[in-house]
Amino acid sequence: MIKAEIQKISIVNNDQKKILLKDIFFELKPNRIYTILGENGSGKSTLIKSLTLLTDKREFKIEGKIFFNDRNIFDLTENELLLLRKKNIRYVFQDCVNSFDPLKTISYYFDSLIEDDSKLHSMLEYFNLPSRQELGKLYPYELSGGMAQRIAIILASLANPQLLILDEPTSAADTAVINLLIHFLKEFVSEEKRTVLIVTQDLLFAKKVSDEIASIEKNSLTAFQINN
Amino acid sequence: MSRIILKCENISYEATDENIFTTKKKIILNNISFEVVENEILSIAGESGSGKTTLGKILAGILIPTKGEIKYFFNQRDDGKNHQAIQILFQNNGELINPFRNVESVLSEAIQKAGSNAFAKTVDELLDIFSLPKSLITQKAYTLSGGQQQRVALARILAVNPEIIILDEPFSAQDKESVENFISIIKTLKNTLGKTVICISHDVKALKDISDSLLIMKDGEIVEKGNASEIFSNPQHDYTKFLIKAAELELSAEEVKTFLKEYEQNKRYKNS
Numbered sequence: 230m231i232k233a234e235i236q237k238i239s240i241v242n243n244d245q246k247k248i249l250l251k252d253i254f255f256e257l258k259p260n261r262i263y264t265i266l267g268e269n270g271s272g273k274s275t276l277i278k279s280l281t282l283l284t285d286k287r288e289f290k291i292e293g294k295i296f297f298n299d300r301n302i303f304d305l306t307e308n309e310l311l312l313l314r315k316k317n318i319r320y321v322f323q324d325c326v327n328s329f330d331p332l333k334t335i336s337y338y339f340d341s342l343i344e345d346d347s348k349l350h351s352m353l354e355y356f357n358l359p360s361r362q363e364l365g366k367l368y369p370y371e372l373s374g375g376m377a378q379r380i381a382i383i384l385a386s387l388a389n390p391q392l393l394i395l396d397e398p399t400s401a402a403d404t405a406v407i408n409l410l411i412h413f414l415k416e417f418v419s420e421e422k423r424t425v426l427i428v429t430q431d432l433l434f435a436k437k438v439s440d441e442i443a444s445i446e447k448n449s450l451t452a453f454q455i456n457n
Numbered sequence: 458m459s460r461i462i463l464k465c466e467n468i469s470y471e472a473t474d475e476n477i478f479t480t481k482k483k484i485i486l487n488n489i490s491f492e493v494v495e496n497e498i499l500s501i502a503g504e505s506g507s508g509k510t511t512l513g514k515i516l517a518g519i520l521i522p523t524k525g526e527i528k529y530f531f532n533q534r535d536d537g538k539n540h541q542a543i544q545i546l547f548q549n550n551g552e553l554i555n556p557f558r559n560v561e562s563v564l565s566e567a568i569q570k571a572g573s574n575a576f577a578k579t580v581d582e583l584l585d586i587f588s589l590p591k592s593l594i595t596q597k598a599y600t601l602s603g604g605q606q607q608r609v610a611l612a613r614i615l616a617v618n619p620e621i622i623i624l625d626e627p628f629s630a631q632d633k634e635s636v637e638n639f640i641s642i643i644k645t646l647k648n649t650l651g652k653t654v655i656c657i658s659h660d661v662k663a664l665k666d667i668s669d670s671l672l673i674m675k676d677g678e679i680v681e682k683g684n685a686s687e688i689f690s691n692p693q694h695d696y697t698k699f700l701i702k703a704a705e706l707e708l709s710a711e712e713v714k715t716f717l718k719e720y721e722q723n724k725r726y727k728n729s
Contacts, residue, residue, distance in 0.1 A: 355710075404706075408713050
């Protein structure tokens, strides 16, 4: 489904180039949960952002090819890229409170993004969140980090993407919610043509949730190994 | 001989939530009693909203409890600055130190203020204890990493030679390696430096290796307290069992749901 052949991701800074990651080769298949482990500053977040060219062009230079359903992402027009990020590959970033527009209430997102009300209702209930009406009244600053993250996960997954990418999903969540998240993600990939990619440094979480695990070591990504 | 150095007797704390229309009273802590023994690591565990941080602030004398009393049994200090005997390290790693001051001025000021009680005579000594490089001295606080700032802030606390050091969520927002580093620092505080440590955290996993005694808190109440290894190997209260199992990520979706539902109902019942 997605296949990455990245020779180099380098940081461009005042004409100086520093290689952040090199020789990244992997392929993600449907119905599986993949996890990339790595320490702070190892380039995990940059790697997943580069999959849809979300990285700042002035700051990062990506050399290589990334195929999504056999089309090279570098060949897509800006509009096609936007559509890809809207329909096919969705992210849940680490700092979820800032993923929302601070001047809009949550109802804006529910109203504009979600058609299936019953599904939203059951997911809010699953993640132990208040009702659509109650949540809708709140501004992002009124949410806790953990709540914002759960809402972001719901919004991303209801868009029905082929690839759901989560950046450090356990950093803001209570342990009880992490338990819920594990079951939710397993359920999510059980449906047709769906894949989850997680980056984290939480080893226990990775062991519990993943089908395959790789790690970033010495500026490169190891091969994905089956987790049992 | 283990000596009791702090006694918490029937502490309650009520917060008032005021706006122009209504005044609501909310019980944050309800009838908390426990003792702290000299040179132990006492951990306070519980989920967010259980009142852990409020309890920490009350122990440090920042908040005054609505009811109840805290008794301290510290050695009298030479210069009478007894309020320095209990110090708290707050949670927000990046905001602990004035970002525009350098490490030397931060630490030397603390040494100076502590006067005859100071734990160390020089800044270098303090840096050594927390294995911070000497090159940090001239650096401004904002250039330090979160973990370094945390250690500098802890060094500043140690400078005034407190009897009890309270750590509020010291493991949050850190990678695995930093958590392990900080665990060894906590052990140094206890074993080498002879300090008493109160460690507040929601991370039951991290607390397991360090705690001598343990308090489990839920909705402002202590649900279980006692020897930490006994509680970890044989938890009595359902909530403690839930917390430990949740930390090991062993709960089924149903177990979490049932628990959260009960939790919500109790909360509604309490607030009405």
